[in-house]
Amino acid sequence: MSMKRVTRTQDDERHDTEVETLTLCERLLNTVGLLLGGVMLLSGGSKLAGVDRQVQSFEQWGYPQWFRLVTGIVETLGGIGLLAGRVRPVFGVVGGVLTVGTMVGAVYTELVRAPDSLSNPRRPAALLIGGLLATGRAWERVAKKSKQEERRD
Numbered sequence: 001m002s003m004k005r006v007t008r009t010q011d012d013e014r015h016d017t018e019v020e021t022l023t024l025c026e027r028l029l030n031t032v033g034l035l036l037g038g039v040m041l042l043s044g045g046s047k048l049a050g051v052d053r054q055v056q057s058f059e060q061w062g063y064p065q066w067f068r069l070v071t072g073i074v075e076t077l078g079g080i081g082l083l084a085g086r087v088r089p090v091f092g093v094v095g096g097v098l099t100v101g102t103m104v105g106a107v108y109t110e111l112v113r114a115p116d117s118l119s120n121p122r123r124p125a126a127l128l129i130g131g132l133l134a135t136g137r138a139w140e141r142v143a144k145k146s147k148q149e150e151r152r153d
Helices: 023-048 052-061 066-084 090-113 120-151
Strands: 002-010 014-020
Touching: 023 052, 023 066, 023 090, 023 120, 052 066, 066 090, 066 120, 090 120
Parallel strands: none
Antiparallel strands: 002 014
């Protein structure tokens, strides 16, 4: 749903602009995407910076250090995409897909490669669900924008 906002310039010209009104659910999903984008940026940044905990975790799981760097790049790009998705929804879709893919790997790692008592797949599983929700919301915004452009033509 959208509303029209009328503004006037100094020359008293009338300008109509559409303002998108969001439901509570849409606002919550947007917030999930923004928070998840921030989490992914921080997580990816810590992997790229070589934080001791990240280096040790990848060694414990049996992954090479180059894989930590690749994971950090993917997480960072996913976070940027989710945050940039507020301006360009297609970036949100790409960022969401990168996040979901990374979290599928994280859940696998917690369940299969680190099955000790300290392993906890709940955190990556929650981020996976958040990624799916954020991707769905971004996809919805892309579809809505596409329909609006078709109507203009």
